[in-house]
Amino acid sequence: MPINLQMPALSPTMEEGTLAKWLVKEGDEVASGDLLAEIETDKATMEFEAVDEGVIAKIVVAEGTDNVKVGDVIAIIAEEGEDVDVASEGSASEPKKAKPEPAPEKTEEKAAPAPKKAAEPEPEEKPKAAAPADGDGDRIKASPLARRLAEQKGVDLAALKGSGPGGRIIKADIDAAEGGTAPTKSETAAPAPTSAATPAPAPAANDFDIPHTSEKLSGMRKTIARRLTEAKQTIPHIYLTVDIQLDKLLKLRSELNATLEPRGVKLSVNDLLIKALAVSLMQVPKCNVSIDGDQLKTFARADISVAVSIPGGLITPIITSADTKSLSTISTEMKDLAGRAKDGKLKMHEYQGGTASISNMGMFGIKNFDAVINPPQAMIMAIGAGQKRPHVIDDSLQIATVMSATGSFDHRAIDGADGAQLMQVFKDLVENPLGMLA
Numbered sequence: 001m002p003i004n005l006q007m008p009a010l011s012p013t014m015e016e017g018t019l020a021k022w023l024v025k026e027g028d029e030v031a032s033g034d035l036l037a038e039i040e041t042d043k044a045t046m047e048f049e050a051v052d053e054g055v056i057a058k059i060v061v062a063e064g065t066d067n068v069k070v071g072d073v074i075a076i077i078a079e080e081g082e083d084v085d086v087a088s089e090g091s092a093s094e095p096k097k098a099k100p101e102p103a104p105e106k107t108e109e110k111a112a113p114a115p116k117k118a119a120e121p122e123p124e125e126k127p128k129a130a131a132p133a134d135g136d137g138d139r140i141k142a143s144p145l146a147r148r149l150a151e152q153k154g155v156d157l158a159a160l161k162g163s164g165p166g167g168r169i170i171k172a173d174i175d176a177a178e179g180g181t182a183p184t185k186s187e188t189a190a191p192a193p194t195s196a197a198t199p200a201p202a203p204a205a206n207d208f209d210i211p212h213t214s215e216k217l218s219g220m221r222k223t224i225a226r227r228l229t230e231a232k233q234t235i236p237h238i239y240l241t242v243d244i245q246l247d248k249l250l251k252l253r254s255e256l257n258a259t260l261e262p263r264g265v266k267l268s269v270n271d272l273l274i275k276a277l278a279v280s281l282m283q284v285p286k287c288n289v290s291i292d293g294d295q296l297k298t299f300a301r302a303d304i305s306v307a308v309s310i311p312g313g314l315i316t317p318i319i320t321s322a323d324t325k326s327l328s329t330i331s332t333e334m335k336d337l338a339g340r341a342k343d344g345k346l347k348m349h350e351y352q353g354g355t356a357s358i359s360n361m362g363m364f365g366i367k368n369f370d371a372v373i374n375p376p377q378a379m380i381m382a383i384g385a386g387q388k389r390p391h392v393i394d395d396s397l398q399i400a401t402v403m404s405a406t407g408s409f410d411h412r413a414i415d416g417a418d419g420a421q422l423m424q425v426f427k428d429l430v431e432n433p434l435g436m437l438a
Contacts, residue, residue: 001082007069010348028056030050030053030054052077056075056076141168150174160174237370248432252434277302281356286298287421302355304322305377317334356380359383381407
């Protein structure tokens, strides 16, 4: 029996993906654990492994194909001892032919023949076009996508030379043919009558004759757009901002780094803020929550999702149990996660989940901003730049290093007073950082 290799769901939110690259070709033998393809999901580009043994009989979806639905057949594997050509022809991706309806039974009664209209000649039966064949006498080798595009665009498959595996015609060949490098069906068929009432094609939307470039949205960018739109449309955000003095935290960081230098660990300000947010959530558990239908979940630990900018988008690797981990452990894990995030090498459990998020744009000089909640979480902390500012200390105006932090809260799950309490605890821990180490 041929094995249908289906587009996998490589993340819980994945509905479709891009088949970025095939790592095998037709005729290759594969075993369980072999890498088959690179697939661009809604989060990252991930490698897809084989779970069955056999021979790649047919590649159904060409590499570079966008919007491949989860569950769609992308290749056919012939099992050991099975004829590869037979397995290829038995592809589940090809539409099944409908069974012909049985002819009506003859009866003894003869109905009176309907009179023919003299003004209407009987239609002339059109000859059926023969199926195109390749040089070996078989049907033309073409991917289902290429056949569908050829039908839509009127491209004659018989006039094309395939550039895919085994000479198979793929999407790129259809695109080239449409550009004028191969004849189309319309060049040999009689032209269809045109109607004078047919309107001219409308100009492209938002063109305005302005010079520009266009590119398709990546799977990650489409997911970001969809999820953030849903977040702003469905979550009633409430924003609470506090100004926080950083001088004591900066001093503690400097002292700790001097101690940790022999171990090769260097704490960032963000490492300390991750710890402060995690401890704050445990002290104010009413903010360490999530809405789940008609239930409110309260979490027993603080897993902090940390926003990391990567090429083409944003991802939030997670520091699990950040409330109980040491600062050196948080720092080491964060460097590892951020590095692998930028290389697209994170595993699913390393970016799926989290009880709250933190987003720091201080390195860009941003003073303050309002972050969008990452559902199903109920809060995110937005961190601005630490700046030298006039600040009242012990009833006197002095210069201090101050940053603004803004908490975004899901008002369905978190009341304003509880959000304000979390912001106050966070401020106290940052201004008196030894408290987060106790």
